[in-house]
Amino acid sequence: MGRITLDKVSKAFGDVEVIPPLDLTIEDGEFVVFVGPSGCGKSTLLRLIAGLEDVSGGEIRINGQDATQTPPAKRGLAMVFQSYALYPHMSVRKNIAFPMRMAGMPKDEQDRRIEAAAKALNLTDYLDRRPGQLSGGQRQRVAIGRAIVREPDAFLFDEPLSNLDAALRVGMRLEISELHKRLTTTMVYVTHDQVEAMTMADKIVVLQAGRIEQVGSPMELYRSPRNVFVAGFIGSPKMNLLTGPEADKHSATTIGIRPEHIAISSDAGAWKGTVGVSEHLGSDTFFHVTVEGFHDPLTVRASGEVALYYGDTIYLTPDLAHLHRFDAQGLRIA
Amino acid sequence: MATKHSRASARIMISPAVILLLGWMLIPLSMTLYFSFLRYNLLMPGMEEFTGLTNYKYFLTDPAFFAALTNTILLVCGVLLVTVIGGVFLALLLDQPFFGQGIVRILVIAPFFVMPTVSALVWKNMFMNPVNGLFAHLFKFFGLEPFDFLAQAPLASIIGIVSWQWLPFATLILLTAFQSLDQEQLEASEMDGAPWIKRFWFIMLPHLSRAITVVILIQTIFLLSVFAEILVTTNGGPGTASTNLTYLIYMQSLLQFDVGGGSAGGVVAIILANIVAIFLMRMIGKNLDA
C-alpha cells in the first residue's frame, strides 16, 4: 500500500514561497514523475514528501494517515538520491544492510533480503566491494538495493539518472521501469528530462515555479497540453509556438503545432519558407525552417531521408486536427 | 535547509560547547573585572577594599606598562614578519621537485613539535650562552668577541627563538597553498610573456593572501600570550627589556601577590587583545570562508 495525498501543501524558505499551496494524489502502485525546469520546486516537493523538509502549511497523508509531523524514517518511504548517497566507508553489503540494521532486523532475515536484492540487481559479485570501486551504474543499483530491502510503501527518486552518461541512462531507465512493473510499489520520480517523464510515467506532474501546471498520463499531456508552458515542455523536439497574425487567423493568442504535424512539400503549401540547418537522425530528419513573417524558425519533422538542403525553398502545411490554440492567459482553448 | 526537528537537535548539540565557552569567558572575566577595583593582596588576606580606579592608575602609569606594551607589539610583529617572509621563501623552495622531499619536510616541521620551555632552554644554554654556547664557539672561531645574546639583545633573541618555533607552521600552510595553485594559470601567464618575478608578484602572492591571513590570525592568537620562552630565558629582563604584557601581569599577580593590580593589568590586556581581535576578525571575515 502506498497512497500519498498532498492537501494544500506549501513551502516557504523565509519570505520566499517556493511552493504555493497545492493538492495532489498519488495512487497506490502508480509511477508518478515530477517534471519541470530546474528551480521549479520539484525536488523540494519530493523532500517534503520524504520528510527531509517541513511543510509550511497543509497536510501530507500516507495511506490515509496524517504523516505531516512524522520523521522521515517512520514514513515507510525509501529514497534514492541524485548523488546515490552511498556510505563510502561501508561495503556494498553493509550499505544495503544499513536500513535493516537500523530497524533492528534479525541477521538471517537481513542476509536473505540482501541476497535477493543483489540477485535482482546483478550485484552478487560486488557485495564485498566499497562504493568507490564501482561504476556509476553499479552505484545506482546499490542505492536502489538499499531502498528495496526495506520493502517500503513507496520509492522516491531524486533525479537518479542525471549523473550517468547517456547510454547508461537509457539502460537504467528500462531497469527502473521494469522494477516498477515487478514490485508494483508506488514510485515518485523527479527529473528535469521530459524524455524520462514520457517514457517511464503512469502519471506526469508538470511543475513550474512551485505550481502544478498539469497532471495527466504522458499521452494526455502530449495530446492536450493545458497551457502554453506544458505544450512547450512536453514533446521532443519542442512544439512550435506562434503568435501574431497567424494565431489571429485561428482566433487565438498563441497557436502551437508539433514538428511531426507539419507536412512538407517542394511546390505548394500554407507557408513558404527557407530551409536552414537540418538534423539527420536516420529514421527522422528535422528541418529548421525560416518562414517569412514568423518570429522564430519552425522545426519540422520529415520521416527518413529527404533531399532538401540549406537555402532551399520549402512549403509547409500544418495538420489542423493537431493544432493547439491558447488564449491570452496561455490557457488551452478547447 | 532542514526540518524543525533537526534544527531543534542542532541547538541541543551545539549548546554544551557554547555554554562551556561562555562560562569560560564570562566567569573569570567578571572576577578579573571585580578584583581590578579592589585593593587585594594575597599576602594581606582580609584587607580587601574598594579602591575605584587606583589599580588602573598605578598600572597604566607604571613605566613598565609602556615598555611591556611596546615589547608585545615588537614581539608579535617581529615574529610575524620573520615567519611570513621566511615561510614564503621556504615554501617556494620546498615546492620545487627535489630528492628526499618527505624527509626534508619532516625536518622543517620538527620545531613545531618542540615545547616552548624546551626550545627556550636549548637556545638559551646551548646556542646563546656567551661562554659555552655554539654561537660563542662560532664567534671565537672567526676571532670575534662572543656576544651575550640574552643580555645585550634580549627581545631580538626571544623573537628569534619564537620565530624558529613558528616558521614551520607558516611554511607548511604556505606550501599547501602553493600546491593548490592552478598550474594552468601560471602557464597561461607564461604564454602571455610574464617574467618569473611578475608571475610571483601578480599570481602567486595574491593566491597566497588567504593562506597568509590564516598564518597571521593563528600566530597572533598564540604570540600575544608568549610566556614560557620569557620565563625560561630572561625572566623579562634585564630590567623590562624583554617583558611583554603577559609576563608583566604574571609578575604582578603571582610574584608580587598583588591581585588587584594584576587584575587591572589583565583587564587592560583583554581590552588590547580585543582591539587586535576585532581587527583580525574583520580581516578573516573578508578573506576566510568567503
Next chain:
Amino acid sequence: MARSVSTNRKLVTTFFAWVVGLAIFFPILWTILTSFKTEAQAIADPPIFFNFHWTLENYVTVQERSNYFRHFWNSVVLSGGSTLLGLIIAIPAAWSMAFVPSRRTKDILMWMLSTKMLPPVGVLVPMYLIFRNLGLLDTQIGLVIVLTLINLPIIVWMLYTYFKEIPGEILEAARMDGATLRSEILYVLTPMAIPGIASTVLLNIILAWNEAFWTLNLTAAKAAPLTAFIASYSSPEGLFYAKLSAASTMAIAPILIMGWFSQKQLVRGLTFGAVK
C-alpha cells in the same frame, strides 16, 4: 601536466632544500647528540659532533632526579584527556554548524575563535583562585578541563571545516534509512570524517602537550607535566648541558615520534584545516 625538470636544476634544489632543512632541524639534532655525551664533551671547544663516547648515563640521572615518568604520564593524561573530552563536546557542535547551518552559524564560529584571543593572563588570577577554592590546583582533572576549554574553539573549527566536505545527502540518506541522530553521527559521519578527526586529534595533542602557561601556573608537583619538568632545568643546574639535553630529548621525543609516524594526517592538521 607536471613539467619535467632538468636533473641539474633538481640537484641544485635538492642541495639548498637539504641545507635549509638541516639548518632548521639542527637545534633538535644537536640537543639529541649532546644528550649522549658526557658533561665535559658537551661543552668541549671546538664542539664534538659524532666522535664522542656515547653514554646513556644522562638519561638515568635525569629519571632519578626529576622522575621523568611521572611527568610523562601527566602529559599523556592531560593531552589525551583534554583531546578526548574536546572531541566529545566538539563533534556534536561541529555537526550542527556544518549540517544545520543558520544565519548565526558563522557568528558563533567567529565568537568561539575569539575566546581563543582572550589573553590567558587576563584571567590568571581568578582561575588561580577558583582552582584553589575548588581544590583543583595541581590536579589532573583541573588541568584537563582548562586545556579542553582553551583548545575547544580550535577543535570545533577544524571539525567544522572537515565536516563541511561531507555531502549532506549522505546524512539525509541515513535519516531516511531510519538512523537516529546518535547512529547518524556514530555510524555514518564519524567514520567518514576519520582522516579529518585524526588530524584534529594529532594537532590538539601537540598543542596540549606543549601548552606552557596554565600547566606551569596551575601545577606544583603532583600533576605537573613535561613542560614543568623541563622548566625546572632553567635554574643554574641547567648549565649541565648533557643532562639538560637528555631531559629535553625526553620531553619532545614522544611528540616527535608520533609526528613521524603520522606525517600525512599531521601535515593536514597543522594547517588547522584552514588551507586546502
